[in-house]
Amino acid sequence: MKTQDSHSRKFLKPEVLKLIGHPVRMQILMALARGEECVCHLTFMLGMRQAYVSQQLAILRRAGLVVDRKEGLNVYYQIADPHIRELLHLLEKAVEVPNKVHHHGRIAGCPCPKCQIALVEA
Amino acid sequence: MKTQDSHSRKFLKPEVLKLIGHPVRMQILMALARGEECVCHLTFMLGMRQAYVSQQLAILRRAGLVVDRKEGLNVYYQIADPHIRELLHLLEKAVEVPNKVHHHGRIAGCPCPKCQIALVEA
DNA sequence: ATGCTATATTCCATATATGGAATGAAAACC
DNA sequence: GGTTTTCATTCCATATATGGAATATAGCAT
Numbered sequence: 001m002k003t004q005d006s007h008s009r010k011f012l013k014p015e016v017l018k019l020i021g022h023p024v025r026m027q028i029l030m031a032l033a034r035g036e037e038c039v040c041h042l043t044f045m046l047g048m049r050q051a052y053v054s055q056q057l058a059i060l061r062r063a064g065l066v067v068d069r070k071e072g073l074n075v076y077y078q079i080a081d082p083h084i085r086e087l088l089h090l091l092e093k094a095v096e097v098p099n100k101v102h103h104h105g106r107i108a109g110c111p112c113p114k115c116q117i118a119l120v121e122a
Numbered sequence: 123m124k125t126q127d128s129h130s131r132k133f134l135k136p137e138v139l140k141l142i143g144h145p146v147r148m149q150i151l152m153a154l155a156r157g158e159e160c161v162c163h164l165t166f167m168l169g170m171r172q173a174y175v176s177q178q179l180a181i182l183r184r185a186g187l188v189v190d191r192k193e194g195l196n197v198y199y200q201i202a203d204p205h206i207r208e209l210l211h212l213l214e215k216a217v218e219v220p221n222k223v224h225h226h227g228r229i230a231g232c233p234c235p236k237c238q239i240a241l242v243e244a
Numbered sequence: 245a246t247g248c249t250a251t252a253t254t255c256c257a258t259a260t261a262t263g264g265a266a267t268g269a270a271a272a273c274c
Numbered sequence: 275g276g277t278t279t280t281c282a283t284t285c286c287a288t289a290t291a292t293g294g295a296a297t298a299t300a301g302c303a304t
Contacts, residue, residue, distance in 0.1 A: 013217070013218055014148040017139055019143070021143050022140065038281095039280070054282055072272070073270090073279060087213075091134075096136070176253080
């Protein structure tokens, strides 16, 4: 009879928090907390090399925090579990992350479908 | 005009999460989330050597997550900030920790005042 | 002052994380 | 076929974390 049973299942091992507590991975997770994004979009959003972003995404994927979905040439990532998304939304209020991860519009130079379609329509 | 402003200040750096995401430190924090405890009590609760518990407490103290208070021979630790305590209570629902950290009664063999007084009264 | 008790610190070998660079694989298009 | 584009992986030198062991400090008692 506790309050707030919505996410009371123990779904996180302490070690997973250590993975989250990494500046770049945190930024990636915060960006994904708002919704699915493709690798190239994340790359341009964070201003980092693609290889490095993929590397961090692989770590998050192996830890079960994110899942990927291939669509043609692009690979889209999203948070694996609604519980984790909830946790990220809570952390979003407490943790300092660069503003850029909250910029969820078109990104100049990004070649991903979303950005290109938005460009054509504008 | 956002909902829930109670703890919306950005008080946590991502690196601090990494500190929290350590099995032993997580257990210590979860134990302290319920209230102040002395070092010896934590030592007996977790069944670890005192030197090691002090070592981890020092890391948490330097990170600003806990504060200490000396009283005679004992040193009592507590969570430094109500915001952090709130976060820990949220994490408590999600993170797997051994049951022992939730045992907040007297601990057999613990020499701390709390446990000794309880022993005499019983 | 001596000794006891609770806690802190320092040292250190080993393990793991970090992030750069080059390379690999796979799909779409010519 | 070949080429381009997007993403993944592997290798590696360096940095940081981990946790054991010994030692240090500080308060209280006699």
